Amino acid sequence: MKGEHLGEFEELVLLSVRIMADDASGTAIQEVLETDAGRPVSLGAIYAALDRLARKGLVDSELGDPTPKRGGRRKRYYQVTPAGVTQLENSRRVRNAMWRRASEASSEERASR
């Protein structure tokens, strides 16, 4: 287990939940991942990730009303909890910092040639 750290896939799913804001259902997340991340992912994998995120307290969910489009089934909407937002911000900060150092390193390399 990765403990409280976010896996890469979990991070993508969490971001997708955030992107879809009020409409983050399983299928919606799948679409975001397919279009934005260019990554075809199965619903099963998304549910598993959402379960893990829920267990870590990073997402929350509630059941919506049944719609005819879903054959009269209710829909579960996910949203990012404050803890989730912090986590996302965190990982972005880490990434940004690392990217900065990475580009410094590569420009130094170029300069030294």
Place this chain on the structure above:
Amino acid sequence: MSSSFDQTVVPSPPAAADVLLRRTCPAAKLTEVEGDFIEAFSAWVQRHGYSYARRRYWREVALFSLWTVVGHFRAWREARRAGGGTELLSTSGHGPDLAKAPIQRGAPRSRWEGMLNDLLQDIRYGMRTLIRDPGFTLVAVLILTLGIGANSTLFTMVNSTFLQDPPLIEAPERLVGFTTIDDSGPNDGFGYPDYEWFRDENESFAGVLAYMPSSTAVAVGGGNEVAQADAWVVSGNYFDVLGVSMSLGRAFSPEESVTPNTHPVVVISDGFWRRFFGGDPDVIGSTLRINGNQLTVIGVTPGGFRDISPVETPPDIYLPIMMQGTIMPGSESWLKRRDDNILIWLRMIGRLAPGVSLESAQANVDVMFTQWESEFAGWLESIDYVVGSTRIALTTGYKFNPRTGSQLASLLTLLFMVVGVVLLIAIANLSILLLARASARQREVGIRAALGAGRGRVVRQLFTESCLLALIGGTGGLVLAFWSARLASTLMPMSFAVDFQPDMKVAAFTVGVSVLTALLFGLAPAWQLSRADIVAFLHRGSSRGPRASLRNILVVGQIALSIVLVTGAGLFVRSLSSARSVDLGFDPGNKLAISVQLGNHGYDEVTGNQFVAAMLDRLGGLPGVAVATASWHTPFRGMWGSSITAPGTQYADEDHEFDSGFNRVAPDYFQAMGISLVAGREFTRGDDTSAPLVAVVNEAVAEHLWPGEEAVGKIIQRNSGDTTVIGVAANANYYDVAEEPARQIYLPQLQLYSSRVTFFVSTRGEPLGLAHAVEEQFRAQDPNVALFNVRTIEDVIDSELAPYRVMAILVGLFGGLALFLASVGLYGVQSYLVAGRTREIGIRMALGAEERQVAGSVVARSLVISGVGIFVGVAASLALAQLVQGMLFGISERDPLTFVSVPLVLLAAAILATFLPARRASRVDPIVALREE
């Protein structure tokens, strides 16, 4: 997810997938998950169409199930780590408390989850058991891999040839083949006018196509390049009926198939396009010179299209039927009316019109055929045709011509029986191994039972273990099938256009066979173990264990089955070797054969003879060539028989007519082919049209016509006139490896021209090494002449022997495997018996028994069992031998040598298998043995 969604036109997701989804999804989450799936499904339908959505839905459900299982497993592992129950001896059927698992929070636990847990538990436990005993596991997996792999291999072949639809053809299940059935069996030839009539007058088909089911070698030129290619002639609607759309350009249009030689167009295959045109995207409209005629490329077939038949190599070039004069000059007459032409050369395939069933199409065709019979009653009477003796049958087996199809089917059926027996032997073997092992596990099972595990639970656990073994073996078998199917296909007496890739069907078959296998070999030992008396187990460290009779029956059965297979193998090997050792009357070694059809390239008799003479000079002058010659026939390929008379002979027949085979041969033929001349001389270049007619006869003819007399100088009468016999050649086999010496008359090619010529180059070394140089010489003489079948005569004979060879190799292989398995089984049983008798042997040795006596008693026991098995096996083999009677060459199906030697081999194997256990018994230390108890 568009808003134009309309509930009334919703295509529903596949129902079976839905069932799976409902089974696997935890109840509390079912509504929302199902909702997501339904929503996603309709989005896929709108975006990519129904069939994509169905496939996607299946995949998503399968992955979802997988993820759920993984989730359960993780949750259970976490729960266990957090101090949950131990799984090993759990008896409740539920194991660890899943309610603790976060994924399950608040959800009612389903029956399915309980079972899943038992299963996971059993699998883990089973794995551990198997790992603990690697020797047993390895042997068991090996046996199963071979047994199941043999079946998967065969199924792969059946699947690729019979079950799979040819790729890129639209709705292949609506295609039906036309077959004529008469006294001589099924046939698939039709004349062109009949084809047109069926195509235009029927009421049942969306379309009927026709093609000539053999390829014609053509010389293709484009620019300065000349290449050899295979061409097919097909009806103009060929690609339309198949529903194949071109990757470039277009298919033939209807007006291109009405009048002969007016629309010089061709469609080329994807492979030829890449090879010859380097994949040029602007190929459409380019000109190809085919046998000297200019034709325009109008289309390229899509990549992956391999035509209809799995056993015919698809062509490079498709010509419309109306253009066949291009590659076969003079064949325009084949397109004429049917009442003066009984030529049948086309295969017909129809596509059933929407809503028409095979039965009603058949009724339609029956009526049409009756009309046909009455329309041509006069002509049919003149050829002694009996009305009603023939019918046309529509078959779903459109992929094969009926003879190849049934040949392949019977071959595969026989092989399936063989691999089935191999699997049975493997199963008996595994049962024996498991039974032998059961004694070692009685204590363990006893403990589990004592701790409260129900019998069902114990049986399930043991059965899971068997399934694990079988599935590991099955996986190995599937891997084996990957390459062995292709390997086996190269041995078959036909060439395959399909490659033998196992697919989902093969995987499903393998899993099915594995589970069935596990049921058969695992259930008996599991049942026996679970029945055992718990208290007794705990008391005694070892016991006599399961009943001896079951084990003996298994060993006897196994030996009997392997006798059957080894006998079969022996028969086929003997048959092949007797076919190989036939004296053909000529020397097939070191000879290259190349055929040409000079008439296709504008040669007449004069220029054709010049071409042959020039080529014989060129080829004879090549370094490494001993002698070059030519003839009309290739040995074993084609024949021509005719009646002639011989005046003034004592021959009994009143009109002095008799039948003989004929061949037209070039000078030096007999020398080159290694046929010895018994008398007289062979043909020279002087034996041409200006010289008297001459012939060489073989001994069979000479003895028939002029018994006891000198044949040289005698006269035979042919249509062309009186012909003088100038030589007598030794008999040889001409048409068939199996034939009796047939009559054969040789005529000089220079006196009786034929535009089809096969050149023979007798080489000093490996003939194929010269193939390139030989082809160069042809190209130098005339680059536009197409070369058919460049190959060695040994290859020709090899393909003649292929049916014998494939049986000898495959059945031999499986027979060897069976022998090996039976020996392993016998060894296992004897080892086990010796282990069980340690105490008894110890006592006997303590009482003064000799080592030799002890070993002897072990061997004797094994010989009794083997003897019974061998007896049963030989009896069964004698009964079954009838089955292969027609497939043997030159030996009886009750070949004494085979039936004597096979039991001896088995007996030797039995003694060998008993040797080690017997030695172990003789080394038993009485003191150790007695202290054991």
